[in-house]
Amino acid sequence: MTGRQKNLSIPAISVLAAVSRGSRYGFEIMEKTGLASGTVYPILGRLTESGFVTSRWERYDSARSARRPARKYYATTDVGEAELEKTIDFVQNLGGFIAPQQSADDNG
């Protein structure tokens, strides 16, 4: 199902990480990552296409009973979690490679 072979971009990693760490909908993800909405939504779309993230609509009747519009929730898939782990490893290695002189916490 992973159609995407390329490495994720840094904003995409942030979004994937934010979803994985519990941000469930668009505006929350924006706040968490500090990315603009125009960046976040296309990334969410792409992550969904790649199978890293799934989305589901809030049940219509529960929204209706609360007299509010339904909301779209995002969650990571197992594939997404695996990809995120792999990417974090990669980023940490990359940090060590790019800045070998610096102490480890500079890479955070």
Add this chain to the structure above:
Amino acid sequence: MDEPVPTRFVPKMIVKLSSLMLRLSSGLIPPTKRPEFMSEWDGEIWHQLNADVNRGREIQTAIAVFRYSLGSIFHALWLKKKHSRKKVGSMDTALQDFKHAFRRLVKTPSFTLLALAIIGLGIGSNTAIFSIVNAVLFRPLPYDQPHEVVRVFTTERASDKPAAVSNPDFRDFRNRTDLFKGASLTSGAVVSITGSGETEAVFVEHVSTNFFELMGLATSQGRGFAAEEDLAGSEPVAIISHEGWQRRMGSRPDIIGSSIEINGRAVTIVGVGPKNFHGTLMGFTSELWIPWGSAMQLDATIRGQLDNRIARGMFMVGRLQDGVTVEQAANALEIMAAELATLYPESNEDRSVIVMSANDVRIHPFIDAKLYPIASLLMGVVGLVLLVACTNLANLLLVRAGARTREMAVRAAIGATRGRLVRHVLAESIILGAGGGLVGLALARVTSVLILSFKPPIPFPIALDLSMDGRVMAFTLALAVLTGILFGLIPALRASRPELVPALKAEGSSASMSSKKLSLRNLLVVSQVSLSMILLTVAALFVRALGNAQATDPGFETRRAAVAMFDMELAGYQEADALLSLNELVRQVAANPAVEAVGLTDRVPLGASLQTRTIRVDDFQNENGEPYATVDFSRASAGYFEALDIPILRGRNFEDTDVAGGPPVAIVSQAMALKFWGTEDVLGESLVFGRTGTVGVQIVGVAKDTKVRTLGEQPRPYLYAPITQDQERFVTVIARTTGDPAQIPEVLRREIRRLNPRIPVLQATTMEGYLAFSLFAPRMGAMLLSAFGALAIVLAGIGLYGVVATTVNQRSREVGIRVALGAKRNHVVATVVREALWLVLIGSTLGTTLGIAAAFSLKGALHGVSPTDVRALTGVVAVLMLVATVASGIPARRAVRLDPVVALRSD
């Protein structure tokens, strides 16, 4: 959807703005994706506004929401892109559109061919004229780093008009090595080349020896010039042009080191010029380049000219030092010119300097200035033709689109966007535009060569490089794309906005062809008619002008005379023996039984070159209050007036006793007598040649006025001096015959050759052939304008035909009903035709008015024909009526023949 929470005004407005933003963004994405997009954003915004954490921070929250909503554009764009990628890529749709368009065009070959022909003619005439204009005015000079190359002119006295330079001035300028890397002196000249038997006059250029090197031109064979070949006394050498080597020498391989006879002297060819280089004067073909040192050997007068600061017959071309601009060079040389004016007041007083980038000079600024308006006039003319072609095509496509209204409606109904429909229709016109461009290129090639074959009747070849360079290609491509869009866009927009319901109701083209659409087509017909009428009006005036010019009596014999021009000096004659030989020539020619009278002159009026002389007359003042004036002038023999049948009205003709050393005499024209003395009775009056001359010239006769410079002019003052008293190197012998004048040029050639085979004959022709020069401009103007005007009116006729035919088709049912109810067929037809004639009337009134307005600005070229000339305008209206009758009559006749039963069944 529930309204968001905020209650206060400002946050409310901001939230409103946000939802507007969303709505706008959603417009970008495909309709099927829209609801999901809107739901997600609406949900997010609702939650944001209603979140507990945001309570009491309404403004901040609203601003945050607005900021977020801005991002919806990118979200929408992404979705849109994804969508189109998923379905059919936009490249694929474009390709599909083109495929379909191509197929449709192939299916309707008659439409396609007609369209291609129309566009081809429109673009072809533009490209043809442009490639000539390009060759004359725009093609960059073949020099290395041409932007460094400048031309330097000294001005005419007390004026800012560029003249040429003298060699001493040139040397002073050239020595400014802070300005110039180097400079060359060039000049066009005529020499005689004696080949096998015949002596021929050819156009050459004298150049400084550094010329080729300085311009970065490499000889294709042999060497360039050596520096010492600038000096007098060096052995005469020349570089032959590549073309001359091929044509004159048959490309002989041993050309280097061979010798040819120029002006009676052997000259060694040391090199062959670069391919496709014709010299420094655009359009003229120099056959040889001769260094000044050799030129002095070949022509005795040149040395004197080179030493004389007054002899301004030469051109300076220089290469600027790195970093020196044209302005800097001009400023520095202007200061120098002021110094020279103080040092040499006699030659340089009141003369400044003009420096121009060489690319801005084609022949000479004075001539160039006359070429630009002609070029823009011609481009304007063919531009109008193209406009007519475009409106015509737009019309045809409208009709075609009308027939496809239903198809379009179906497409739109099943979800094709408007853009898609427009592209769909536009694809067709782009293919037509491109195809028409190709047809146009081919036509242009033929046309431009054809136009140039009408070269002005001057005795030297003209070379214009008409090859399709990048500029011509780009021009044609731009035209093709532009016309494709221009004639395609309106119909495309129209066709893509079908009124769905009637169109789908299968009422075919008739019901959907609302009056609005028809009126757009009417508008197009009106503009076609008026555009072509502009051209036709101007063309008709030019034709009348040509007629006028041809019918103008120049005041001398034209039908039975012939002339031969030759150069005595090139054959090495000195004044006295030249005269003896000329008298011998006159006797020989006169002995021919077909010849009635023979005369000599140095210049026949109405030719390519002018000759003027400054004179002083007592009690006369010109407009500046000075006692002198410049008048047109020639030297003539007594026989001249007889051969050309110009009556001497008062006094006497020249006589054999008017010899050099005797009292100087002159004959003046009536206009001259009137201008300077206020009466024709001027026998015994006198004038002085030159500003500072002292010798009185006595007027012994008054000759009838003749045309001097142009056929359209008012009588001009003209002064004759006896050729026996005062000689010039160029001589023309004129013979009047009792028989066929076409035989006479050969007689003259033969007699000149018999007198001395080394005398080069520049031109030998009948008088009518000679006058072709003065008729050249009106002839070209009348010919080109008529051709383009005819083209335009034919195109307009096709447009008119189209509209009438469609109207008849659409109204066939109505006609059928009317006829069935007893209406007279003729009456029905008249209605249709009357409508068409209204369009013609409006268009022609508009066009003729504009044409007359245009003609007023061209008045100078019209030879006394008034822009409101009745005969010309009547002719134009007659042509138009003919076209209109044919174009509307043919389809109207179909309406007459219509069977009411068939017509009624047609739906």
